[in-house]
Amino acid sequence: MTQNLRRPTAFFVPSLIVFAALAAGCAQQSGSAGDTAASPAASATASGTGGKTMALKVALITPGKISDKGWSQSAYEGQQRIKAELGAETSPPVESPALSDVASVFQNQAQEGNTLIFAHGSEFDAAAKTVAASVPQTTMVVMGGRAIAPNLMPIQFASGQATYLAGVVAGGMTRTNKIGLVGVQKIPIIVAAFSAFEQGVKSTNSEATVTTTYVGSEDIAKAKQQTQALLDSGVDVVMHNANEGGKGVADAVMAKDGAMFIGANSDQSDLATPKNLGSFILDVPSAMLAVAKEVQGGKRGGAPYMAGVKDKAVFFKYNTKFAGTISDSLRAKVTEVETALASGTLDPSK
Amino acid sequence: MTTALILSLVLQSLAYAAPVLLASLGGLFSERVGVVNIGLEGLLLVGALAAVVAATVTGSALLGVLIALLVGGALAALFALFGVVLRRDQVIVGTTLNFLALGLTGMLYRAWSASGSGGGKPLPPLTPIVGDGSTSLNALTLLALLLVPAAHWLLFRTRLGVILRATGEVPEAAAAGGTAVSRLRVLVCLLTGGLCGLGGASLSLGISSAFTEGMTNGRGFIALAVVVFGRWNPFGALAASLLFAAADVAQARLQTVAGVQNWLASLHLGDTYPFFLALPYVLTLVALAIRGSKVRPPAALGQPFEQG
Numbered sequence: 001m002t003q004n005l006r007r008p009t010a011f012f013v014p015s016l017i018v019f020a021a022l023a024a025g026c027a028q029q030s031g032s033a034g035d036t037a038a039s040p041a042a043s044a045t046a047s048g049t050g051g052k053t054m055a056l057k058v059a060l061i062t063p064g065k066i067s068d069k070g071w072s073q074s075a076y077e078g079q080q081r082i083k084a085e086l087g088a089e090t091s092p093p094v095e096s097p098a099l100s101d102v103a104s105v106f107q108n109q110a111q112e113g114n115t116l117i118f119a120h121g122s123e124f125d126a127a128a129k130t131v132a133a134s135v136p137q138t139t140m141v142v143m144g145g146r147a148i149a150p151n152l153m154p155i156q157f158a159s160g161q162a163t164y165l166a167g168v169v170a171g172g173m174t175r176t177n178k179i180g181l182v183g184v185q186k187i188p189i190i191v192a193a194f195s196a197f198e199q200g201v202k203s204t205n206s207e208a209t210v211t212t213t214y215v216g217s218e219d220i221a222k223a224k225q226q227t228q229a230l231l232d233s234g235v236d237v238v239m240h241n242a243n244e245g246g247k248g249v250a251d252a253v254m255a256k257d258g259a260m261f262i263g264a265n266s267d268q269s270d271l272a273t274p275k276n277l278g279s280f281i282l283d284v285p286s287a288m289l290a291v292a293k294e295v296q297g298g299k300r301g302g303a304p305y306m307a308g309v310k311d312k313a314v315f316f317k318y319n320t321k322f323a324g325t326i327s328d329s330l331r332a333k334v335t336e337v338e339t340a341l342a343s344g345t346l347d348p349s350k
Numbered sequence: 351m352t353t354a355l356i357l358s359l360v361l362q363s364l365a366y367a368a369p370v371l372l373a374s375l376g377g378l379f380s381e382r383v384g385v386v387n388i389g390l391e392g393l394l395l396v397g398a399l400a401a402v403v404a405a406t407v408t409g410s411a412l413l414g415v416l417i418a419l420l421v422g423g424a425l426a427a428l429f430a431l432f433g434v435v436l437r438r439d440q441v442i443v444g445t446t447l448n449f450l451a452l453g454l455t456g457m458l459y460r461a462w463s464a465s466g467s468g469g470g471k472p473l474p475p476l477t478p479i480v481g482d483g484s485t486s487l488n489a490l491t492l493l494a495l496l497l498v499p500a501a502h503w504l505l506f507r508t509r510l511g512v513i514l515r516a517t518g519e520v521p522e523a524a525a526a527g528g529t530a531v532s533r534l535r536v537l538v539c540l541l542t543g544g545l546c547g548l549g550g551a552s553l554s555l556g557i558s559s560a561f562t563e564g565m566t567n568g569r570g571f572i573a574l575a576v577v578v579f580g581r582w583n584p585f586g587a588l589a590a591s592l593l594f595a596a597a598d599v600a601q602a603r604l605q606t607v608a609g610v611q612n613w614l615a616s617l618h619l620g621d622t623y624p625f626f627l628a629l630p631y632v633l634t635l636v637a638l639a640i641r642g643s644k645v646r647p648p649a650a651l652g653q654p655f656e657q658g
Contacts, residue, residue, distance in 0.1 A: 211606050225602050
């Protein structure tokens with residue numbers, strides 16, 4: 001009896017597991033269906049740099065989900081822009097791989113014929129450095145990385161220039177002279193961005209204090225909780241650098257009278273409007289497109305691509321739906337700082 | 351400490367405990383009838399998505415909550431089919447459920463977002479019964495709290511409670527007494543799914559006003575630990591989930607106090623933030639270590655039963 005009951009069902013559990021794995025796989029790729037449609041003819045003619053051009057096939061590794069309305073999504077948009085403007089082929093993005101798997105992901109992407117791999121975060125730097133020599137046909141680009149090899153180059157965003165501008169706005173807007181920061185992890189790129197923000201605050205408002213907090217993950221409920229703690233301590237302007245957690249930050253700001261929000265990394269005007277002052281923007285697609293053009297023109301690595309205010313790759317974007325008023329004098333100050341940042345007379349990283 | 355601060359700490363702790371508490375009550379009922387359901391995390395996640403989608407589409411937070419309850423129950427029916435009716439290994443079925451939920455919610459959420467059917471329409475908020483911001487109490491938090499004494503009464507003061515507990519301790523005796531063990535276990539699995547669906551709704555509608563992929567972030571596993579730590583008792587589960595939530599709320603507050611930051615920095619232990627972030631887990635470990643060892647799990651936990 002027992003055997004009869006069990007035998008016909010023996011394959012159900014394994015098949016359920018397979019179905020689950022398939023569903024998980026689909027989620028990884030659903031955002032990029034059809035990316036592999038090839039258009040090699042276009043890529044041969046698209047480069048404006050002259051001389052010998054190479055066909056591009058562009059792969060991408062992101063630390064988070066490409067639907068996060070932030071950091072990882074911007075890299076996906078960059079990949080799509082390279083496809084649209086340079087006619088490159090693309091491979092489906094690999095989202096949030098375990099760090100221990102990254103090296104083999106790079107190897108696979110190189111074997112699949114990708115000529116350009118974007119790794120969208122400094123956490124991928126070590127793996128890229130290890131793999132670079134073994135995939136000489138492929139150019140590897142690590143966002144925010146440091147390692148350099150003949151076929152490996154980092155894109156370094158002067159994100160501090162953008163957060164400095166955000167700090168100028170925050171310092172000018174705060175009424176309580178208390179400003180809060182919510183970060184995801186205390187990693188160098190975020191620490192540097194927050195430090196420049198604080199300098200920007202002090203440049204307009206020497207009495208304001210900045211409280212820095214970290215959530216430890218992208219958990220939106222915890223980010224909201226952390227923001228509530230800041231707001232309850234008297235903070236009235238909160239800027240985040242918490243990726244998905246930014247939604248929780250925005251939610252807490254919405255529920256608090258007089259609170260204001262500054263978005264991170266991309267245009268987040270859909271969050272916390274009308275209490276949203278604007279977002280500091282690292283224009284990832286612009287920077288990736290610029291690098292792809294360089295690679296198409298024959299550059300392989302050796303030196304970092306520096307993206308800053310001068311390239312219009314980082315800036316502060318006002319939210320047009322902000323309910324309050326950002327005074328003309330504050331806007332003028334922001335423009336003035338922008339000019340100083342572009343010319344190099346002001347450098348928040350020093 | 352002012353009254354306002356204490357009130358805000360208490361209400362915030364209750365709000366953040368609610369998802370874990372609801373899931374742990376579900377897990378508690380399952381384990382009391384002898385079913386191990388590792389899939390609480392997946393059930394929570396599915397509930398969180400169902401609540402957001404249903405509330406946006408219907409324009410009603412209440413309907414969102416009800417549909418989350420039903421969808422949680424429906425996914426739990428899958429668990430019951432394999433784990434109870436077909437008597438597969440419950441740990442494996444539960445683990446599979448978690449992967450299924452993670453993949454499925456990610457796929458469906460993206461498809462839904464991309465289709466634009468959710469775009470434009472605002473998510474109706476689960477309006478707090480009292481207060482706003484960090485000093486508010488919503489209906490799901492209140493429901494979670496009321497369910498604690500109700501569950502306790504059901505388990506320990508009613509005839510049905512005796513049958514439930516007997517099913518988890520000595521299913522043979524329950525069966526001899528006329529209980530259809532498998533049918534009862536299936537029904538309790540559905541109840542677990544429904545409670546987790548509510549828990550998911552309390553996370554996505556009650557706290558976050560949004561869904562993000564993997565947003566449960568381990569709360570289902572914390573709920574499993576809460577069941578054990580709470581000694582398979584609803585009031586124990588309440589205490590355990592509140593302890594964890596309160597520790598988390600406290601560390602978030604401590605991060606905003608300059609004096610605490612400066613004091614930690616003066617100890618020269620290096621980076622101070624890991625101390626804050628680890629606090630809830632360290633407290634939970636300490637509490638687990640000092641709790642009594644007299645308690646044992648239901649005797650027939652995880653064992654398949656075939657009605658003679």
